[in-house]
Amino acid sequence: MATLTKQEIGTVLAKQGILIAFALFMIGFTLANAKFLSPDNLFSVVRSSTILGVMALGVTFVVISGNLDLSVGSMMSFSTIVVLDLHDKIGPLLAIPAMFAMTMALGAMIGFLVGYLKLNSLIVTLGMLSAIHGLTLTYSGGKNMDIDNKDGTWFDVFGQGSALGIPVPILIFIALAALLGLLLAKTPFGRKVYAVGGNGTAATFSGIHRARTVFACYIISAFCVATAGLIQASRSMGSQNTVGQGMELEVLAAVILGGASLMGGSGTIFKTVIGVLILGFIQNGLLLMGLQFYVQFIVTWIIIILAVWLDIAAKRGRLWSPIA
Amino acid sequence: MKTGALSEALKKGGIWGFIVLELIFFSVAGQFLSLSNSAFMDLDNMLLLLKQSAPIGIIAMGMTMVMINGNIDLSVGATYAIAAIVLLDSMTWPIFAGLGDWVILMSWTLALLVGTALGALNGLIVWKTGVDAFIVTLGSMLGFRGLVFMFNGENPTSNLNWTLVDFAEAEVLGLATATWFLLAVTLVVWFIMTRTVHGRNAYAIGDNREAAVNAGIRVGPHMMINFAIIGFLAALSAVVFYSESGSVNPNDGQLFELWVITAVVLGGTKITGGAGSPIGTFGGVIAIQLLRKGLGHIGADTSTVNLVIGLILIAVLFIDRQLNVKGKQELRI
Numbered sequence: 001m002a003t004l005t006k007q008e009i010g011t012v013l014a015k016q017g018i019l020i021a022f023a024l025f026m027i028g029f030t031l032a033n034a035k036f037l038s039p040d041n042l043f044s045v046v047r048s049s050t051i052l053g054v055m056a057l058g059v060t061f062v063v064i065s066g067n068l069d070l071s072v073g074s075m076m077s078f079s080t081i082v083v084l085d086l087h088d089k090i091g092p093l094l095a096i097p098a099m100f101a102m103t104m105a106l107g108a109m110i111g112f113l114v115g116y117l118k119l120n121s122l123i124v125t126l127g128m129l130s131a132i133h134g135l136t137l138t139y140s141g142g143k144n145m146d147i148d149n150k151d152g153t154w155f156d157v158f159g160q161g162s163a164l165g166i167p168v169p170i171l172i173f174i175a176l177a178a179l180l181g182l183l184l185a186k187t188p189f190g191r192k193v194y195a196v197g198g199n200g201t202a203a204t205f206s207g208i209h210r211a212r213t214v215f216a217c218y219i220i221s222a223f224c225v226a227t228a229g230l231i232q233a234s235r236s237m238g239s240q241n242t243v244g245q246g247m248e249l250e251v252l253a254a255v256i257l258g259g260a261s262l263m264g265g266s267g268t269i270f271k272t273v274i275g276v277l278i279l280g281f282i283q284n285g286l287l288l289m290g291l292q293f294y295v296q297f298i299v300t301w302i303i304i305i306l307a308v309w310l311d312i313a314a315k316r317g318r319l320w321s322p323i324a
Numbered sequence: 325m326k327t328g329a330l331s332e333a334l335k336k337g338g339i340w341g342f343i344v345l346e347l348i349f350f351s352v353a354g355q356f357l358s359l360s361n362s363a364f365m366d367l368d369n370m371l372l373l374l375k376q377s378a379p380i381g382i383i384a385m386g387m388t389m390v391m392i393n394g395n396i397d398l399s400v401g402a403t404y405a406i407a408a409i410v411l412l413d414s415m416t417w418p419i420f421a422g423l424g425d426w427v428i429l430m431s432w433t434l435a436l437l438v439g440t441a442l443g444a445l446n447g448l449i450v451w452k453t454g455v456d457a458f459i460v461t462l463g464s465m466l467g468f469r470g471l472v473f474m475f476n477g478e479n480p481t482s483n484l485n486w487t488l489v490d491f492a493e494a495e496v497l498g499l500a501t502a503t504w505f506l507l508a509v510t511l512v513v514w515f516i517m518t519r520t521v522h523g524r525n526a527y528a529i530g531d532n533r534e535a536a537v538n539a540g541i542r543v544g545p546h547m548m549i550n551f552a553i554i555g556f557l558a559a560l561s562a563v564v565f566y567s568e569s570g571s572v573n574p575n576d577g578q579l580f581e582l583w584v585i586t587a588v589v590l591g592g593t594k595i596t597g598g599a600g601s602p603i604g605t606f607g608g609v610i611a612i613q614l615l616r617k618g619l620g621h622i623g624a625d626t627s628t629v630n631l632v633i634g635l636i637l638i639a640v641l642f643i644d645r646q647l648n649v650k651g652k653q654e655l656r657i
Contacts, residue, residue, distance in 0.1 A: 117645070119645060128638070130634035130637070133634075134629065134631030137627030137630065138628065246578070246579075249466075253463070253466070256459055256462075262458060295470065296470070300467070304466075312453075320453070321544075
């Protein structure tokens with residue numbers, strides 16, 4: 001215990017590397033700018049990360065089960081547009097469940113194609129990215145959606161309200177993260193998700209219904225996307241058709257940064273939350289240092305590759321790849 | 325035995341059958357639905373279609389090589405934008421001031437070199453770190469886009485050189501310059517993949533990397549060469565397109581990777597590597613462009629195009645799966 005061998009240090013670094021990196025970033029940014037650690041700033045960063053974060057929670061399930069979901073961005077646009085449109089037609093009380101049902105129906109479709117028909121998830125969700133984008137444009141006729149009477153509705157509570165001094169979107173994010181974290185870590189279903197992603201064949205032989213598990217993961221992902229769409233719609237009270245465009249890859253970056261392997265079988269909700277926060281704080285910290293917004297793209301590039309590289313380097317016990 | 329032959333024929337000729345179907349459908353439907361009087365299968369229309377296929381098509385040839393090799397490249401859209409900016413910006417650099425029209429040659433070379441270098445950088449990282457290509461290029465998609473913004477912020481970069489525009493708008497034997505580039509690239513990539521050692525090794529690596537290593541093939545350099553080639557082709561695509569348009573926005577090329585991958589998969593290349601052909605990809609590119617034009621011809625708007633292409637992609641995947649005995653379908657990324 002007293003003396004750590006080199007290998008043990010390596011294991012600790014590999015397991016907790018993302019936390020250590022997170023701590024280093026926080027210290028660095030605090031030294032660079034005193035305003036960084038102020039409660040106001042911290043709150044605003046977490047608040048602006050919630051939409052990305054909520055989506056990343058769902059995608060974590062999909063990635064752990066060994067699949068990908070590239071359709072979350074256009075699905076988020078869809079749910080935002082739908083809920084804004086229905087808000088004026090049937091009122092918020094009915095619009096929200098209707099939007100959740102429609103979004104989760106799309107999730108069920110993907111889950112069916114990937115889970116039961118065993119189609120490649122990358123291509124299926126790539127196709128759905130395009131198809132759902134088309135569906136959204138058809139639904140809205142290409143026009144922006146706006147709520148007519150912005151003052152006469154309680155719909156803004158999800159994006160702009162606050163309870164106990166904490167913004168509601170943050171509360172939703174925390175609650176959902178806790179719920180899904182428990183589901184993944186403490187329930188038989190969670191164990192099945194890991195088993196299916198780690199070794200699908202072995203999971204099938206041990207009596208786990210693989211297709212059903214994958215299907216459920218996509219439903220969870222769609223539920224998270226619908227929640228993100230609700231927050232987005234409620235925050236802006238109006239939206240373009242392309243509000244979620246490109247977010248699928250940002251979400252995936254956050255999940256990967258959190259240490260989930262694209263091969264499936266590893267990752268946790270907690271680490272994904274850290275991944276989301278790292279992306280948010282890097283963006284904020286670099287802006288506070290007076291750098292242009294695009295510098296974060298370059299920094300994120302380097303961090304993603306370094307994070308995954310060090311992770312697999314620790315696992316294989318050598319820095320450079322054995323590929324000849 | 326019969327079913328095997330049938331599935332083989334469907335796999336090989338599927339995309340061409342699909343194109344013929346599209347042509348018939350849009351020609352017939354156009355008679356009833358189109359607002360214009362011109363026929364869909366008009367020669368001018370088809371030549372324009374070939375020209376419009378070039379930007380996506382040229383990159384898709386590179387993607388075919390990378391995907392046959394068992395990798396993927398998500399950063400092509402950003403590479404495309406960088407090359408475009410280098411091309412247009414470098415023509416105004418003071419060091420090239422005294423060159424007259426020779427500056428075009430310098431700018432072309434520079435843009436192509438930058439594209440090749442960025443592609444090679446991706447390949448080198450994939451090779452040396454062993455990080456999956458999906459993650460590496462997902463990262464560089466962001467990073468390269470950051471580099472694009474470093475040039476000129478959010479402003480467009482514009483520089484119209486009339487000699488260059490004349491060249492890009494020239495027509496030789498009835499085909500536009502861009503079309504010639506697409507055809508030439510298709511031919512060269514086909515030659516590399518079927519007639520050279522590098523091509524055969526790329527197939528072998530994509531099919532079974534373990535076996536390729538055991539057979540003494542050096543996996544890393546082959547992967548890096550393919551990434552360098554796709555970087556070069558992304559730059560070439562930009563160079564051909566922006567010679568004519570002369571103005572590039574920092575967001576140009578976004579979502580190109582998705583269109584390109586769609587075309588390549590429609591053309592029959594396996595996402596897991598080891599199978600596919602540039603000729604099939606050419607068919608995939610044409611099929612997508614036909615769909616866009618055809619749906620426009622019968623009065624559907626862009627939203628329908630997105631919807632239809634997405635569903636067709638999934639349908640193709642499903643049919644492909646039914647035709648192949650199970651096995652190689654697992655996601656290997």
